[in-house]
Amino acid sequence: MKPADVFIAVLVAVIWGLAFVASRIALDELSPELMTALRFSIAAIPCLFVRRPDVSWPLLIAISLSLFLGQFLAQAFAIAHGVPVGLSSVIVQSQALFTIAFAALVFRELPTRTQTAGVAIATIGLLMIAGTVGYDFSVAAFAVLMISPVSFAVGNLALRRAQGARMFDLFAWLCLAAAVPLFTLALVSNGPQPTWHALTHISLTGLACLLFLGGVSTSIAYWLWGRLLRDYPAAQVVPFALLVPFVGSAASSIVFGETFGRLRLAGMLTVIGGIAVMLLAKRPQALPKTA
Template identity: 45%
Template sequence: MPFRDMTLAAFVAVVWGLAFVATRIALDSFTPAQLTALRFLIACVPVLILPRPNLPWRTLVPIGLTLFAGQFLLLFFAFTRGMPPGVASVTQQMQVFFTVLLAAIVLREIPTTRQIMGMVTACAGLAAIALSVDADLTWLGLGLALASAASWAIGNILVKRHPGAPMLALMVWLSLIPPLPALAVAAAFDRGPSLPTAIAAATWAGWIAALYLGAVATVLAYAIWGRLLTRYSAATVAPFALIAPCVGVAGSAVAFGEAFPPLRYVGMALIVAGVAVTVWPVIGRRKGYQPLAR
């Protein structure tokens, strides 16, 4: 991979890592359900120029509900229920292992020895994080974040059944699906102002963060990532995604002064190491697993 494309891959990973910081900022202006709806209302604008993938709505809707609506509703609620952004950027990587497990059950794809080693390492890291639960990291927040990762993994499996779909067009058209269920959740559970009122009252930081999540972290990042995946093997591109949790932890430390007990840092390091063992390419072996990244 030439330096230019390596730079683009690293750029996308940085964008996805900073999305956790942007989410925390945006949640000061919007509820989790409102932010989910707004993110994808922004992201779906390109449907005006991109043709719909050759997939029926009965295929698109379950993917959109799991890969986007379920994942981000659960993740954004986790932020408001005791899940620090830095930790969330790492625990979300558990979707890699959930996907491997689901692929083994649903698609009969037997995990390799490397994948099993990676899962064991990451589970040890998750246990270390669980042992560090305290006032800033709650069991509810951790559970919601893991449920978010599981929803992401289900979406990965559904997308995996349609490998020929154009990635950018698919992501944009899938963005039409989350706003309705997100707005329904907002109507049922939000006790504050409606989305139009929240939009009008949002701070400039909240607006920039929401635009970043919809336009940059979703549309632009997926456009670049999808282009790279058409030019190089998944095993070549996948390791760059490991930059995202590192950026998420560092960005949260700078933006919010996050500092964690040593055991939690050990746990996060083990999860990243487990993902690295799972997705890093091995010369002479088959291509590594490529998740749908942030």
């Protein structure tokens, strides 16, 4: 990779790691539904200037509900209900585990031995983390957070069906498809008056966090990531995502004073290690078709 593109890959990982901290700050003023709706509304602004990509509405909605709505709404709910930011950033990256598992089931992509070992290592790490649940946040919050990597994985596979679409245009319209139901959910769950009050009384700090989440972390970062995946093999680009949980955990410890017990820290490092094994493994081979 060119030095400039390496810098971009690292920059995207840093942006995504800091986005967990921005989400935590914004959630002090907004409900998870409203915060997520505003995030995608800001990211959907380019829809005013770009045409809808040549992707059917059912596929567009399916990708949006999994890759964006399901993933980020689950994150927001979990963080709002006490799951530490650094831990959240690690759990979300376990999507690699679920992506490989779902690809084997749906596309019959047989994982390599190295990938299987990575899945096993990451699973052990998740079990170690699960052993710390119930002390500083609830089992229910952890269960909600686990929806995020599962939705992420489903969205990854659904995104394959949109090959050939312009990345920037596609992600803008995916954000729009997520923002509409999220606003509806916010109005139903919070009520029109509380929703309006939250919108009109948001602080400058909360607004800055939303602009970062929507304009930078979602719109710009996803576009840059898509360009890298277009120009280089995935094996060269995807490992940079391993920086995200490190950035998220470090930023959370600095901003919120987040600390990790020995078992949780060991579990987090084990998950990251398993993900590294999965990402650095050779590409899985498709199972032969039977007559």
